[in-house]
Amino acid sequence: MNAIIPWTAIRIKAAKGREKIVCLTAYDYATARLVDEAGLPLILVGDSLGMTVLGYANTLPVTMRDILHHTAAVARGVKNALVVADMPFMSYQVSVSQALANAGRLIKVGAQAVKIEGGELRVPTVRALVETGIPVLGHIGLEPQSVQTMGGYKVQGRTPEAAAELLRDARALEAAGVFALVLEGIPADLAAHITSAVSVPTIGIGAGPRCDGQILVLHDMLGLIPGARQPKFVKRYAELGAAAQAAIANYQREVEAGTFPGTEHCY
Numbered sequence: 001m002n003a004i005i006p007w008t009a010i011r012i013k014a015a016k017g018r019e020k021i022v023c024l025t026a027y028d029y030a031t032a033r034l035v036d037e038a039g040l041p042l043i044l045v046g047d048s049l050g051m052t053v054l055g056y057a058n059t060l061p062v063t064m065r066d067i068l069h070h071t072a073a074v075a076r077g078v079k080n081a082l083v084v085a086d087m088p089f090m091s092y093q094v095s096v097s098q099a100l101a102n103a104g105r106l107i108k109v110g111a112q113a114v115k116i117e118g119g120e121l122r123v124p125t126v127r128a129l130v131e132t133g134i135p136v137l138g139h140i141g142l143e144p145q146s147v148q149t150m151g152g153y154k155v156q157g158r159t160p161e162a163a164a165e166l167l168r169d170a171r172a173l174e175a176a177g178v179f180a181l182v183l184e185g186i187p188a189d190l191a192a193h194i195t196s197a198v199s200v201p202t203i204g205i206g207a208g209p210r211c212d213g214q215i216l217v218l219h220d221m222l223g224l225i226p227g228a229r230q231p232k233f234v235k236r237y238a239e240l241g242a243a244a245q246a247a248i249a250n251y252q253r254e255v256e257a258g259t260f261p262g263t264e265h266c267y
């Protein structure tokens with residue numbers, strides 16, 4: 001029997017051009033086990049947990065405490081995937097030393113890498129993290145933590161100037177040492193161009209099919225939150241929210257009718 005080799009940041013980086021890097025978010029022990037046991041190489045404890053798990057309108061209220069709590073739970077469920085913790089808003093922006101201290105706390109609870117949003121501006125932070133031994137996943141394009149300055153969740157890089165700036169950001173982050181780069185909400189042709197221009201893998205979300213990998217929010221692709229607003233780039237692979245509602249209604253009916261518990265459920 002072939003031994004399973006756990007994924008590392010170095011192995012993800014080396015996968016560029018060899019295999020598609022299939023990634024998902026997970027936020028707790030149960031979802032981490034589902035994703036890890038499917039064999040996916042990278043699990044992101046995304047700050048999207050602010051919306052999917054905590055019920056906020058955006059990612060801005062998410063705290064270090066939230067991400068620490070959920071990263072620890074995910075790490076307990078994962079055997080092989082690389083666990084990447086998303087650094088929440090204002091946990092890395094104030095200073096490089098603050099970013100180092102907070103990233104260190106995430107590593108101590110089980111993350112193997114961290115993700116931060118931003119381009120050239122983040123070069124000193126990425127350098128310091130990588131030099132300290134903490135692998136960094138970059139994130140450019142639509143940066144949800146900048147929703148206030150972007151004026152909403154808008155596709156980025158549509159003008160030649162904006163596209164050139166994103167390419168510069170990608171190259172700067174590559175030189176600073178990221179092991180991979182999330183490209184969110186940018187035109188597919190620009191994502192393909194950036195993918196061919198950098199030596200690190202690109203992981204797309206709303207960035208078309210010509211990235212080195214893809215990531216989706218688990219709750220979106222499983223249809224876990226009935227009636228949730230769904231961006232165009234999401235494909236729903238299941239309707240688990242509706243299935244859960246049907247199961248709960250069925251349980252309620254059976255308890256009310258006295259048909260649950262049945263004799264097989266009794267001691």
Ligand code: KIV
Binds near residue numbers: 046048086184
């Ligand atoms: O928070 C998140 O889930 C993310 C990804 C979807 C890239 O940042």
